[in-house]
Amino acid sequence: MRPKHRIGLLFVMVGLLFGLTGCGRTDMSVFDPAGPVAKMELSVIMTSVYIMTGVFIVAMAILVYVLIRFRRRKGQDLPPKQVEGNNWMELTWTIIPLILMGILAVPTVSTAFALDQKQTGPNTMNVTVKASQFWWQFEYPDLGIVTAQALHIPVGTKVNLKLETTDVMHSFWVPRLAGKTDLIPGRVNTMWFEASQPGEYQGKCAEYCGPSHGVMDFVVIADTPQQFQAWVQKMKNPQVQPTSAQAAEGEKLFAQNCATCHAIAGTNFKGVLGPDLTGFADRPKVAGVLDNNPTDVEKWISDPAAIKPGTKMPKLPLNQQQISALSAFLEGLK
Ligand code: HEC
Ligand SMILES: [Cu+2]
Structure with a gap:
């Protein structure tokens, strides 16, 4: 090999080594x-x-061994003795x-x-996962609850998942709990998993699905059975009354601008094109990627496509005061 090529090869090897540093992420x-x-x-x-x-x-x-043992020796003829079959x-x-x-x-x-195998018997639960560009909906058919982006499960329970997509192919992946399963148009796939310890387990879409595929994140929250029951009760009787004048203003704006796409249990907002926002304030993230605090909620509402290119949520003509009111209303949904 020529010295120039050797240096090139060295660079490639070092580059590959750096690639391995991506393996350092422990939450996934x-x-x-x-x-x-x-x-x-x-x-x-x-x-x-x-x-x-x-x-x-x-x-x-x-x-x-072969390279050393069968090297050409001084005085040896070319070609060496040909052998065939053994x-x-x-x-x-x-x-x-x-x-x-x-x-x-x-x-x-x-x-x-x-x-x-579908898991049966005590300590099992059913959840239907519906993926859309670029978010996740989780339905609990036996509990009558719908949520998005954060899947609550009780620890030590086998969770049967039915996986569907509303548009293109996606793939459901929570590395610390189970391998990937694709969500395929016109098909229902199934899988199950169980979390042994309470905690948050990061999930990601693992099948390229469009411009914001890389940020199609979600989280599985494994609660203790008591925490899970408390969460279910809250989701069934959510707090929806605005707690301040600003939040009441936000509720009005929500009815005018947002309710065609978003549902909130306990209200007459029943849109289905976007995530169900029941109990929104308890979600760890906004749209799966931003922190859930008033500033980041405002950032999301003022320009969703800046966070998730290609998202179906439009940028609406709202002023800062209106956006803050909407954020106040949403952060009151517990
Ligand atoms: C045309 C339908 C549509 C309209 C109108 C709309 N949204 Fe959305 N919204 C979506 C979709 C779709 C998403 C999911 C985006 C994603 O994560 O990829 C979303 C996501 C969100 C989220 C994040 C939810 C979560 O679970 O993290 C919030 C908050 C939100 N919208 C608030 C609003 C507000 C406030 C308005 C009105 C000003 C509004 N939306 C109007 C479709 C809509
Ligand atoms: Cu995807």
Whole structure:
């Protein structure tokens, strides 16, 4: 290799090494499973990593051995003696991979079937996930609740998910709880997962779906059973009365500008084109990506496409005072 090429190769290698630093994000690491499904999947991943590492080491050892042992020596003729066919070796390198494939197939197939089963019995729950460009709706058919962007589940409960999309393909992915499942137009896919510890688990859309695919974030909030019951009660009897004159002004503006797309339980706002805003103040994020505080809510309302290019929420002709009033109304929805 020419020195110039060597330097080029060095740059490529260093670049690839930097690429690996992306693996440092721990809140979305498959290697830190937080529930039984993610644990089963990790064990399949590790089985194949161990097998592949073993194969790599053995194959490289043979390669190095052959390179050294069969180097051309002084006085040797070219071409060397040609040999062909060796039944013993052919059999070895057919049978060993077959055995390795078998070892990998058993846990892969049994895990795949276990994860495909709808979970029944006590400590199970059903949720329907509906994805739209670029947000997530979560419906609890047995509880009569609808929410968006943040999926509450009780810890230690197996959650059966039905996955649907209202537009293009998306993919539901919460790395610490379970692998990806696609949401495909005209189809209902299913999966289940469970969180073993209370906490927040970051989720992302994992199938390119348009300009804001990269910020199609959501979160799974695993509550203790008591916290979950309290949340359900709040969602069923939400606080919707404006708590200040400014919030009352915001409610009026909401009826005029926003209610065609947004629903709020306990009011006559019933729009379905955008996320249900019941209990909005308790959501950790606005639109899945901004912090939920008055400043960021105002930032969202004043220009949604600046945060999420391609969003279906329009920029409405509102002045600062009106935007603040709307934010005050929304931050009162508990
Ligand atoms: C044409 C339909 C439409 C109208 C009108 C509309 N929105 Fe939206 N809104 C959406 C959509 C769609 C989203 C989801 C955006 C995303 O996350 O990609 C959204 C998201 C939001 C969110 C974030 C919700 C969450 O769960 O994080 C808030 C808050 C919001 N809208 C408030 C408003 C307010 C206030 C108005 C009126 C000034 C309004 N919207 C008007 C469609 C609309
Ligand atoms: Cu997407």
